[in-house]
Amino acid sequence: MxxxxxxxxxxxxxxxxxxxxxxxxxxxxxxxxxxxxxxADQHPKSVDRDVLAAAAWLHDIGRPLERVRxxxxxxxxxxxxATTLLEPEDVATDRIRAxxxxxxxxxxxxxxxxxxxxxxxxxxxxxxxxxxxxxxLVRLACIVGERSGRTGEQYAVIDDASTLDVDSPExxxxxxxxxxxxxxxxxxxxxPGQRLGESRWDFMQNFFDQFAHEINxxxxx
Numbered sequence: 001m002x003x004x005x006x007x008x009x010x011x012x013x014x015x016x017x018x019x020x021x022x023x024x025x026x027x028x029x030x031x032x033x034x035x036x037x038x039x040a041d042q043h044p045k046s047v048d049r050d051v052l053a054a055a056a057w058l059h060d061i062g063r064p065l066e067r068v069r070x071x072x073x074x075x076x077x078x079x080x081x082a083t084t085l086l087e088p089e090d091v092a093t094d095r096i097r098a099x100x101x102x103x104x105x106x107x108x109x110x111x112x113x114x115x116x117x118x119x120x121x122x123x124x125x126x127x128x129x130x131x132x133x134x135x136x137l138v139r140l141a142c143i144v145g146e147r148s149g150r151t152g153e154q155y156a157v158i159d160d161a162s163t164l165d166v167d168s169p170e171x172x173x174x175x176x177x178x179x180x181x182x183x184x185x186x187x188x189x190x191x192p193g194q195r196l197g198e199s200r201w202d203f204m205q206n207f208f209d210q211f212a213h214e215i216n217x218x219x220x221x
Contacts, residue, residue, distance in 0.1 A: 005091065006033075006053035009099075012085045016061035023142040024063040028130060032056045035196070036126035042192035045118055051095055052119045055102035058082045059123060067150065075112060079103040108187055115189065125193030128184035133200030137207060140177045160215045178208060 017026035033056035040047040061081060062074030071077045079100040086096050102123045105115035115121045131140055141158060148155035154171060161173045181204060185197040 005050040005095065006057070008089060008091075009054035009057040009082075009086075012089075013057045013061050016064065016081075019064040020060070021064075021067065021142065021146050023139045023146060024060045028139070029057050029060055031130050031135065032059065032123070032126045035129055036122050039122050039125060039190060039192040039196070042195075043118065043122065043190060047118050047122065048095075048098065051098045051102070052122055054086075054095075055099045055106075055119065055123050056126065058085075058099065059103055059106050059127060067146070073107075073109075073111070075104055075107040075109075108184060118190075121189035122193070125188045125190050125197075128188060129193060129196055129200065131184050132181050132197055133203050136181060136200065137177065137204065140180055143180075144176070160212065174208075174211060178204075 013029065014026060017029065020026065022028075033053050036052050036056050037049060040049055040052060058078055058081075060074065060078070062071055062077040065071045065077065066074040082099055082103055083096055086099070098117065098119060101113075101117060102115070102120045105113050105120045106123050106127050108124075108128065115124050130136060144156045144158065156172045156176050157174075158177075159173055161171075181201070185194075185201055188194045188197050
């Protein structure tokens with residue numbers, strides 16, 4: 001009989017994403033769930049797919065509150081909130097603890113704990129892989145826009161500052177997107193995650209080459 005834990009987490013998480021910006025909305029959660037399960041299929045060790053799926057749906061439920069600064073750490077908050085949500089649903093305590101660890105350890109921030117379980121490592125990798133490839137490029141551009149709106153000022157330019165004939169602006173340029181992706185890909189824990197990361201990075205390298213070609217073609221006009 002199919003487990004109900006994944007679908008349960010999906011329904012419990014849905015209201016929390018109502019005010020989410022595109023880069024961390026419920027579609028992001030679904031992509032992370034899908035990629036995490038894909039990586040689990042390729043992992044040589046046994047994986048609790050139900051815990052992994054549930055953690056993927058719940059991992060960013062605190063993002064909207066963090067964005068408006070009602071909470072400080074969305075990963076810590078999500079772990080506590082997930083426990084509150086799952087306990088009344090008669091989910092086994094050991095599974096709640098497993099999901100809680102996944103949520104606490106999914107962030108790339110220095111303050112986040114290291115993922116210790118296979119499920120936590122797969123969730124971490126799947127979340128970071130959503131910042132690579134074609135979708136990753138769109139997501140990172142969205143994040144640049146989100147941060148610009150949050151500060152009330154321009155955050156970054158999606159261009160190459162070296163092409164200007166005047167002094168370069170102090171804002172970071174397209175290289176910021178490249179750096180964000182590389183930072184995430186070098187942090188991946190699992191072999192399946194690293195293989196997928198290499199494939200997505202190859203695509204992004206082609207994009208950056210084409211981007212440079214288009215920008216350079218505009219020089220002098």
